[in-house]
Amino acid sequence: MLTLYDCATAPSPRRARIFLAEKGVAHDTVPVDLRSGEQLSEAYRQINPQCTVPALRTDDGLLLTDNAGIAAYLEARFPAPPLLGVTPEEKAEVTSWNWRMEFEGLLAVAEALRNSAPAMAQRALPGTVNYAQIPALAERGLVRVEQFFDMLNQRLVGREFVATERFSMADITAVVALDFARIVKRKPLESHTELWRWRAAMAGRPSMAL
Amino acid sequence: MLTLYDCATAPSPRRARIFLAEKGVAHDTVPVDLRSGEQLSEAYRQINPQCTVPALRTDDGLLLTDNAGIAAYLEARFPAPPLLGVTPEEKAEVTSWNWRMEFEGLLAVAEALRNSAPAMAQRALPGTVNYAQIPALAERGLVRVEQFFDMLNQRLVGREFVATERFSMADITAVVALDFARIVKRKPLESHTELWRWRAAMAGRPSMAL
Numbered sequence: 073m074l075t076l077y078d079c080a081t082a083p084s085p086r087r088a089r090i091f092l093a094e095k096g097v098a099h100d101t102v103p104v105d106l107r108s109g110e111q112l113s114e115a116y117r118q119i120n121p122q123c124t125v126p127a128l129r130t131d132d133g134l135l136l137t138d139n140a141g142i143a144a145y146l147e148a149r150f151p152a153p154p155l156l157g158v159t160p161e162e163k164a165e166v167t168s169w170n171w172r173m174e175f176e177g178l179l180a181v182a183e184a185l186r187n188s189a190p191a192m193a194q195r196a197l198p199g200t201v202n203y204a205q206i207p208a209l210a211e212r213g214l215v216r217v218e219q220f221f222d223m224l225n226q227r228l229v230g231r232e233f234v235a236t237e238r239f240s241m242a243d244i245t246a247v248v249a250l251d252f253a254r255i256v257k258r259k260p261l262e263s264h265t266e267l268w269r270w271r272a273a274m275a276g277r278p279s280m281a282l
Numbered sequence: 283m284l285t286l287y288d289c290a291t292a293p294s295p296r297r298a299r300i301f302l303a304e305k306g307v308a309h310d311t312v313p314v315d316l317r318s319g320e321q322l323s324e325a326y327r328q329i330n331p332q333c334t335v336p337a338l339r340t341d342d343g344l345l346l347t348d349n350a351g352i353a354a355y356l357e358a359r360f361p362a363p364p365l366l367g368v369t370p371e372e373k374a375e376v377t378s379w380n381w382r383m384e385f386e387g388l389l390a391v392a393e394a395l396r397n398s399a400p401a402m403a404q405r406a407l408p409g410t411v412n413y414a415q416i417p418a419l420a421e422r423g424l425v426r427v428e429q430f431f432d433m434l435n436q437r438l439v440g441r442e443f444v445a446t447e448r449f450s451m452a453d454i455t456a457v458v459a460l461d462f463a464r465i466v467k468r469k470p471l472e473s474h475t476e477l478w479r480w481r482a483a484m485a486g487r488p489s490m491a492l
Contacts, residue, residue, distance in 0.1 A: 134371055141378030148370035160358035161344055168351030196422075201429060206418045212406075219411060 074099040077119065077127040079106045083178065083252040086282065087139045088126035090244045093279035095150045099128075112200070123200050143241055155241045162236045169227075169235035169242035177220045177249030184213030184256040217253050221260045221267060224250075228266035232273070239277075247274050284309040287329065287337040289316045293388065293462040296492065297349045298336035300454045303489035305360045309338075322410075333410050353451055365451045372446045379437075379445035379452035387430045387459030394423030394466040427463050431470045431477060434460075438476035442483070449487075457484050 076092065078085045078101050092099055104110050104125050111123045120127040120137050128136045128145070136142045147156045157163035186196045187210035196203040224246060227234065235242035250271060253259060260267045274280050286302065288295045288311050302309055314320050314335050321333045330337040330347055338346045338355070346352045357366045367373035396406045397420035406413040434456060437444060445452035460481060463469060470477045484490050 130371070132371070134374070136374050136378060138378050138381055140381040141374040144367075144377035145370045145374035148373045157354075160355045161340070161342070163358045164344070164346050164351040164355035167354035168346060168348050171348055171350040203422060203425075204418075206416060206422065208414075208416045209419055212413060212416070215413075 074131065075102060075129040076100070077102050077104050077116075077125050077129075079104050079111075079125050082106055082125065083181075083248045084124070084139060085126035087244055087248050088128065088142050089282045090248070090279045091139075091143055091146060091155065091241065093282055094153065094155060094239070094244070094277075095146055097146065097150055121200075124198050153239075155239070155244075157236060157240065166235045166240040166242050170240075170245050172223075173234070173242055173245035173249055176216065176223065177246065178252065180213045180216035180220055181249060181252045181256055181258075182213070184210050184217060184258075186210075187213065188256075214256060214258065217256065217258045220249070221253075221258075221264055225260065225264040225267040228270045231266075232270075234270075243274060244279075247271065247280060284341065285312060285339040286310070287312050287314050287326075287335050287339075289314050289321075289335050292316055292335065293391075293458045294334070294349060295336035297454055297458050298338065298352050299492045300458070300489045301349075301353055301356060301365065301451065303492055304363065304365060304449070304454070304487075305356055307356065307360055331410075334408050363449075365449070365454075367446060367450065376445045376450040376452050380450075380455050382433075383444070383452055383455035383459055386426065386433060387456065388462065390423045390426035390430055391459060391462045391466055391468075392423070394420050394427060394468075396420075397423065398466075424466060424468065427466065427468045430459070431463075431468075431474055435470065435474040435477040438480045441476075442480070444480075453484060454489075457481065457490060 074097065076085070076088060076099050078089060080103065104116060106125065110116055111125060117123060120135060122137050124137060126139065126142060128142045130136070130145065136145055143156065147154070157166040186192050187205040187207060193205060194202040196205045224234070233239055233243050234246050250260070284307065286295070286298060286309050288299060290313065314326060316335065320326055321335060327333060330345060332347050334347060336349065336352060338352045340346070340355065346355055353366065357364070367376040396402050397415040397417060403415060404412040406415045434444070443449055443453050444456050460470070
């Protein structure tokens with residue numbers, strides 16, 4: 073049985089939860105309480121020295137410590153339904169759009185949050201090393217979040233899904249980034265009608281309630 | 283015939299050049315002069331509205347605008363030799379380690395460079411939008427580069443390659459990140475003997491001269 077080290081309140085493990093649900097892969101869950109800093113505890117450090125969630129332990133005992141590795145593993149081991157594309161062109165589009173959702177969406181929100189929230193002082197980056205907050209980076213993050221909404225709204229004109237003609241990891245990352253933006257009090261404009269339409273459609277998938 | 287929009291002096295297109303060479307894929311090359319800002323010209327904007335290199339045009343006219351998409355496409359279309367792993371476990375390791383080489387290596391150097399170089403004022407991020415430099419982010423980038431060397435040296439203990447038992451995209455990204463660090467005057471310590479050993483072995487591959 074696979075084991076997911078998870079945290080119900082954080083965006084990164086949510087990506088793994090949705091991916092597993094869309095694949096229909098049964099797994100155990102071990103909660104890790106990020107709010108109390110459990111990821112930095114000695115006990116969790118023994119499990120994942122990087123002190124991050126999600127982490128996925130395979131049946132063979134291999135520990136996968138980021139969404140990139142987790143998705144690659146699950147797609148290869150449980151090919152149906154495909155979430156990373158089937159043809160070379162689809163694989164390229166899904167990988168590229170997922171990367172943009174990460175870099176322009178998730179990372180922008182994370183920069184805004186981690187460089188401003190009092191509870192995250194010295195925690196400007198995840199992992200084992202403490203970094204001081206950089207207020208200018210928080211401000212830049214907010215600007216980038218708004219550009220992310222514009223870009224994604226534009227991309228979704230005439231499209232049901234972010235990357236290709238079918239649901240993919242890019243949609244998962246996009247939903248998680250969009251919802252994560254609430255924590256820095258940002259949401260799409262009313263004029264982002266394509267984005268709202270797509271988000272409403274995504275809400276029809278049971279995985280998105282996770 | 284594939285067409286690569288390339289720039290000989292920049293790290294990101296170098297990753298694509300090495301990937302193509304390791305696959306032995308013939309292609310045309312169109313140089314884009316980043317130093318004169320050609321990527322922001324109207325002519326290049328017509329080709330790649332994101333104004334970045336590398337970009338790869340496929341025989342079918344699809345334009346791939348980042349290394350993530352380019353690698354996924356090439357691996358699917360030209361499977362031999364595999365550069366993204368073969369088994370689920372290998373795919374996970376390659377994807378995960380490549381992601382770390384990007385995030386902890388390439389991005390750290392890019393943050394240090396783009397937030398300090400006078401020639402990159404207002405160009406703190408690639409792409410179409412201008413962002414002011416953040417000096418504190420340049421300083422943090424340098425700290426992260428040194429941690430990257432430590433981490434990679436540790437990873438390479440007893441290993442010939444970064445991710446698995448064979449050469450992979452993770453090695454390509456690691457070499458490019460390591461060499462890119464010279465531009466911010468950072469290199470591994472003499473005590474990083476594993477890193478130096480691996481880099482010397484990599485130099486034996488013709489692709490690394492590109």
